[in-house]
Amino acid sequence: MPQPLQYLKETPSQTAGPYVHIGLAPAAAGFDIYRRELGTQIAPEDTPGTRVRIEGRVIDGMGAAVKDVMIEIWQADANGIYPHPDDPRHADAAPGFRGFGRVIPDFDSGDFAIETIKPGPVPMKGGTVAAPHLNLWLVARGINLGLNTRLYFGDEDNSADPVLNLVEQDHRRRTLIAEKTADGVYRFDIRLQGDNETVFLDV
Amino acid sequence: MTTELYQRDRWWHPPALTPDYKTSVARSPRLAQLSLQGGVCELTGPTFGHGDIDAIDNNLIVNYAKTGDAIGERILVHGRVLDEDARPVPDTLVEIWQANAGGRYRHKKDHYLAPIDPNFGGCGRTLTDAQGRYHFLTIKPGAYPWRNWVNNWRPAHIHVSVFGTSFAQRLITQMYFEGDPLIAHCPIVKSIPDPKAIDTLIAPLDLNAAAPLDHLAYKFDIVLRGRRSTLFENRPEGS
Numbered sequence: 001m002p003q004p005l006q007y008l009k010e011t012p013s014q015t016a017g018p019y020v021h022i023g024l025a026p027a028a029a030g031f032d033i034y035r036r037e038l039g040t041q042i043a044p045e046d047t048p049g050t051r052v053r054i055e056g057r058v059i060d061g062m063g064a065a066v067k068d069v070m071i072e073i074w075q076a077d078a079n080g081i082y083p084h085p086d087d088p089r090h091a092d093a094a095p096g097f098r099g100f101g102r103v104i105p106d107f108d109s110g111d112f113a114i115e116t117i118k119p120g121p122v123p124m125k126g127g128t129v130a131a132p133h134l135n136l137w138l139v140a141r142g143i144n145l146g147l148n149t150r151l152y153f154g155d156e157d158n159s160a161d162p163v164l165n166l167v168e169q170d171h172r173r174r175t176l177i178a179e180k181t182a183d184g185v186y187r188f189d190i191r192l193q194g195d196n197e198t199v200f201l202d203v
Numbered sequence: 204m205t206t207e208l209y210q211r212d213r214w215w216h217p218p219a220l221t222p223d224y225k226t227s228v229a230r231s232p233r234l235a236q237l238s239l240q241g242g243v244c245e246l247t248g249p250t251f252g253h254g255d256i257d258a259i260d261n262n263l264i265v266n267y268a269k270t271g272d273a274i275g276e277r278i279l280v281h282g283r284v285l286d287e288d289a290r291p292v293p294d295t296l297v298e299i300w301q302a303n304a305g306g307r308y309r310h311k312k313d314h315y316l317a318p319i320d321p322n323f324g325g326c327g328r329t330l331t332d333a334q335g336r337y338h339f340l341t342i343k344p345g346a347y348p349w350r351n352w353v354n355n356w357r358p359a360h361i362h363v364s365v366f367g368t369s370f371a372q373r374l375i376t377q378m379y380f381e382g383d384p385l386i387a388h389c390p391i392v393k394s395i396p397d398p399k400a401i402d403t404l405i406a407p408l409d410l411n412a413a414a415p416l417d418h419l420a421y422k423f424d425i426v427l428r429g430r431r432s433t434l435f436e437n438r439p440e441g442s
């Protein structure tokens with residue numbers, strides 16, 4: 001027998017279930033308990049940058065809206081800086097910018113809206129540049145392990161983005177791009193399964 | 204400086220499609236995921252501080268009290284958040300939510316006939332300390348029925364959400380209680396293929412941490428993905 005490896009195993013995931021809002025967004029569940037809910041504001045009103053609103057739905061394999069999903073957002077500021085010590089430029093992040101948000105759809109329609117600023121391009125190690133994007137993480141009843149994906153903007157130049165260029169099929173690449181529908185407004189539907197299934201990421 | 208994470212062991216986690224858990228059938232992607240070598244976008248993540256939460260937020264027996272304490276079995280749930288190298292994860296946000304002692308959630312979509320406890324909200328949150336430790340005082344949740352098969356009952360469980368230091372460590376799971384016979388009958392538990400992995404979600408009774416004449420205790424350690432130490436930096440990141 002070789003020497004044993006001493007690593008621990010990651011705690012296995014379980015679905016967030018139908019009542020995820022109680023813990024992570026209690027106001028949406030219909031009660032008021034915390035002085036302050038987390039993730040309600042990705043970028044305060046005075047954050048530098050272009051304000052955008054992204055409207056969409058999460059859709060299951062039968063075409064029905066997933067009304068009990070929770071989406072988390074993690075994004076850079078308008079200069080492409082993440083407010084986290086592991087971003088080499090973090091000292092220059094916009095003051096007060098959290099970059100983190102939680103979005104719950106309307107329980108009746110399934111429509112969600114993300115209100116934030118458009119992030120800037122992010123310089124990557126090795127000299128590539130990531131096109132402006134939001135990192136998204138979805139949990140819901142029926143989803144055993146949270147799903148990672150990204151949201152890019154249809155009015156940006158996404159041609160050199162290293163992640164989009166890893167997607168072999170052009171029509172699948174388009175599942176990650178929010179289309180502009182009005183000034184500062186974009187449409188982004190996430191399809192969990194079937195036709196035009198969104199590209200999900202193993203990060 | 205960003206360091207990559209160990210590859211997530213997707214044979215250890217539940218797969219997306221687990222048909223005995225019926226809701227997974229229409230909510231699981233059919234196509235393969237795109238694997239990324241993590242870059243700054245995933246290896247950073249939100250940070251939280253004591254200004255975000257209140258000291259009372261980790262005491263579910265009193266944090267929604269209106270006329271008195273919540274009713275049920277008083278328990279301490281405590282443990283550590285570690286990474287796969289057994290290093291503590293300090294200052295990270297741990298959030299929990301759960302049903303009350305009768306298995307009823309305080310949620311407008313829960314219509315189970317067991318009553319709401321007027322003094323129990325069912326959610327809590329805290330930050331780990333410098334050694335990665337956390338604790339909650341709460342009521343042991345009850346089992347409850349759910350519409351999967353006609354006679355499916357969830358074992359008593361507490362939902363647990365942890366951030367770690369990067370968005371790619373984000374994890375939501377469920378903690379179960381030692382000795383609960385329903386664990387072996389639950390399609391959500393059995394979405395995890397390896398019985399050894401299921402065991403890591405079962406919190407043992409911890410009499411050493413109980414407070415005599417006050418509350419019992421259960422211990423639940425949480426392990427997040429470890430970070431690869433880069434001994435030779437010879438390739439650019441793929442994203």
